[in-house]
Amino acid sequence: MTTPSPMKKQVQRRAFLLARSSVSAAALALATAFGATPSIAQAVKACEDLGGTSPSHQRNICFLTTKPAPFAVAFTGKFEKSEAWPEGPVLRITNKFGKPVTINILQAYVYDKAGTQLEFSLPGSKEKQVTSGFFELEIAPGESKEYLLRVIRKWLPPDMDSLQTEILSWKTPDATFGTLGFTRQIDKTQMAARPKGGWK
Secondary structure (H helix, E strand, O other), X not given: OOOOOXXXXXXXXXXXXXXXXXXXXXXXXXXXXXXXXXXXXXXXXXXXXXXXXXXXXXXXXXXEOOOOOOEEEEEEEEEEOOOOOOOEEEEEEEEOOOOOEEEEEEEEEEEOOOOOEOOXXXXXXEEOOEEEOOOOEEEOOOOEEEEEOOOOHHHOOOOOOEEEEEEEEEEEEEOOOEEEEEEEOOOHHHHOOOOXXXXX
């Protein structure tokens, strides 16, 4: 049996290391293609922690149901107006998500003292919810900000005891995707039956 020369051993070792490097690179590319990188796994977990689902072909979107969102939202009792909006209720929103967020859509509900969901008197119709969207409210982790709800004061029922809201859509920065989006998939039947105090 012939013993390989030191030079031949060195060449063989280089060839082995090159082959192992190529296999590792291929494995990493395959893992990335199938969404198995650690950052993507973290995004999926962040979605699942909120009771949501993230499609395998679109990991940067999280679809939520009625599990509570990571925010505290309260009506301050104040009514204000702006150049673009008549007098409306002012909310105080606190970010409990642990990451910076940009809120895009929220929805308001009203209740009487008994906890019955009431209706807003909109022009030409009555609705059990009013959606306020097409805005971007940026809030840092743990920060609270006030927001003028796009509900006109005269729309509120006279026997209203409580004005409550749900955050329907928000996004947060992400190193892999640029942003992660969170959105609630709830229908009007669920909206019209939201209990006072929110879904649990």
